[in-house]
Amino acid sequence: MSALVDYPTFSDSPFFFDRRNLHIAQPESALMQQHSAPSVSYYFPKHVGNYHYGERHPMRPHRLELTNNLVLGYGLHEKMAMYNPRRATEDELCEFHDEDYIDFLKRVTPANAQKLTKDYTLYNIGDDCPVFHDLFSFCQQYAGGTLAAARKLSQGGTDIAINWSGGLHHAKKGEASGFCYVNDIVLGILELLRYHPRVLYIDIDIHHGDGVQEAFYLSNRVLTVSFHKYAADFFPGTGNLSEIGANLGKHFALNVPLHDGIDDESYISLFKAVMEPTITTFRPDAIVLQCGADSLGCDRLGTFNLSIAAHGECVRFIKTFGLPLIALGGGGYRQSSVARCWAYETGVLTGTDLPVALPQNNYLEFFGPDYSLHPPLSGHIQNMNSRQYLERIRMSIREKLRYLNGAPSVQMQEIPPDLQGLLESEERKKEERDEEAHNGMAGEDRSDGPQKRNEFYDTEVGGDGSGAGATAAGLGPRGKKTIRF
Template sequence: MTYTDYPTFSDSPFFFDRRTASLPEEEDGIVRAHSKTRVAYYHPKDVGNYHYGERHPMRPHRMELTNQLVLGYNLHERMSMHSPRKATETELLEFHDADYVDFLKRVTPKNAQNLTKDWTKFNVGDDCPIFHDLFSFCQQYSGASLAAARKLSSDSADIAINWSGGLHHAKKGEASGFCYVNDIVLAILELLRYHPRVLYIDIDIHHGDGVQEAFYLSNRVLTVSFHKYSADFFPGTGNLSEIGSDLGKYFSLNVPLQDGIDDESYISLFKSVMESTITIFRPSSIVLQCGADSLGCDRLGTFNLSIAAHGECVRFIKSFNLPLLVLGGGGYRQSSVARCWTYETGVCLGLKLDDELPETNYSEFFGPDYKLHPPLTGKIQNMNTRQSLEKIRMVIREKLRYLGGAPSVQMQEIPNDLMGFLNVEEVNKDERAENGEEQDKRQEGKLRDADLLERERNGLGGGDSGGIPLGQSRRKTMRM
């Protein structure tokens, strides 16, 4: 009989499983799949088939390019893939005005001329045109953001991605900046039902004015926007002086930048600002809008950021290990947008992607280099001096001092879902009405008994007992 001299714990650097008498495991195999980041990816069906117009810079087709690259890199094997339902009209009304939602629902290219009086009211026109199935488009990208937020709130994922979302300019009652429905606000409202504090970060080249405006008076949402700021650049807001109001004072932070900022300056400033913000505000979840128009060579943008630098912002926020909702946004050079968001999907998964792009149905869009990281930097002069960036850094840190720590939130029962919440409200109304009727009846009974008792004491018969004293009437009733 042969005996095998297995290693012991004292002479082996690995854990040894005596039950199976197997060889020691490799070190990189000790960490099992349950400790990996759980990523959920949302891509509404046919969301890339909508069209703003021939000359319009916004091209929803960029979502299809992105999705094809994600599939080409086989990233779908590393995360859960979802094709979410459309948002309902009721869900859109959680933030938007009823008359505005009704307008989006009714308007079409055929009847648009008959609704011209509403064009100014709802700010539709050249920037926000009326195109075929507009309302369906809004429902699709909004439904994906809502589904992604619910995924995080149910603790079914650590990171949820919806590249079709991130339309941060839409207001409560009007369209703005190519955006019709503000899916970000809807998603944050959903997160707030479960999370005490939500941090919103915007790295689009345009100021996230719609989200800032929605939560300008709230201390449960802190908004931080990194953007180009000048009087002639849309939307013309986002100065350092915009800090919030009322309870939300100092809960809106803006980082106004000038043309041509480079990778090193942007990343250094971003990490400095966000590390301080997260440490002080202590959010329970984060929403990150990754507008790709802050990349170099964008049709509307004027920054010099590379895809790697843009992705480094995502990597840094991911390192805080908080529930993270990652959304798209601007981006008007389709090939750059698709590369960037594919790269950042890999960042969320903790994967290093090959620089050689895989073959897809849209490979011709990525010529002539066919690389994941094409040269995009150095095209515009950097107008951001070291002194100006340091001043912004110091002003932001000074404002963070006024927060006085993270605000507390009263704990209360959380409804299962939106419809459940609405149903509970209706039930509560009915209960309150019933309780009011019962109280009225009890009060009426008390007054009636008191009147009869008074009449009995005076030797008079009670009106309802046929002239019999109150006590005698009750005794007879009990004997019967």
């Protein structure tokens, strides 16, 4: 267990110290509280952690169960709206992926995989991307979470959306790659682009976000920024400084190639030096942040020295810009570190300080022997990134930003209907249909859970009792019910 802390005793304190609440998360301390704290939505497909890539495979979806248990153990579910999103449909997946590839994922099983020899090679299915039981269902679940998060954000129903099961950034249009089968990030960005002129994608996974960069390599409406290890023998072997986009998308792809062993101070200072001018120059309307945890120290496949606090500081910095934000998972192959990291970053996004001692949960034995939120992960690999090298990268990125010539303009046009008319086909109650037509009061009696003590309501300003405060409280246009775990 973690080191004992010398808490006050009943005898030397004028009050009774309540040791029962030591595991409860506390609001972040600040000199002045925000007038209106951002609303946060948390998406967790109910059974997404029950899939298994194989006995010796480094990717373990079970890490998502560990993460969710920590989130619930810290009481963070009281700070945000919790959702169990529906699965993505085939039509939704085909908005980016080839139909024959999606059909293959739907048909293939461990039993018939050997018979599909031709397709097996064509779609890059193999050791890295094996066929396992209910593969297609797994893809539908994590992609559905990201699509639901993007829709909620676009409808103004939330300020920050979280889907730790998403972030699988290597999948290509017509093939699997790097443990990824369906690229939920691209699908989510495509949904955001229906409402937002410009979207910024940021990737702090140790592997290059090649699938997302490739998807938007010719577009000037999506700027991709990836911080990753770059080496000829390190997957996927892309992400050099020279990869900047092409045609209309030239200069709208930024890459930050790093060497082994980068430490907290170097990474954070470079991250902030790159992202601050990038955001102020590109002026995005929404941000998608991929928080791959394999950039942490002691990862099974990673070679960086980042601590959980440093990884979370990158998330905190992006949050300070106050833009609509989707936070996604990604890589991470030491389950206990991944769960700690994403639970900590959930606290960062909800504005909550988490105690170092882990709360009681169903998987506490996974976090031994320290049972701490911040175990020592740094300093195990020599830092091969010299100050001169990092400064050269920073100057190169600043030079590339000059070619953007400010944010690109986007022609005004009618917002297209929802993907394949899917929302129209959903089974909805009459009150929900009335609410969509702006002539119902369905959302006024619903709740997204406990409100923040400093929450702002429109009714405080207008005082007309029109129920406008429902939007300020974090309810979307459809007033979806909150699903609790």
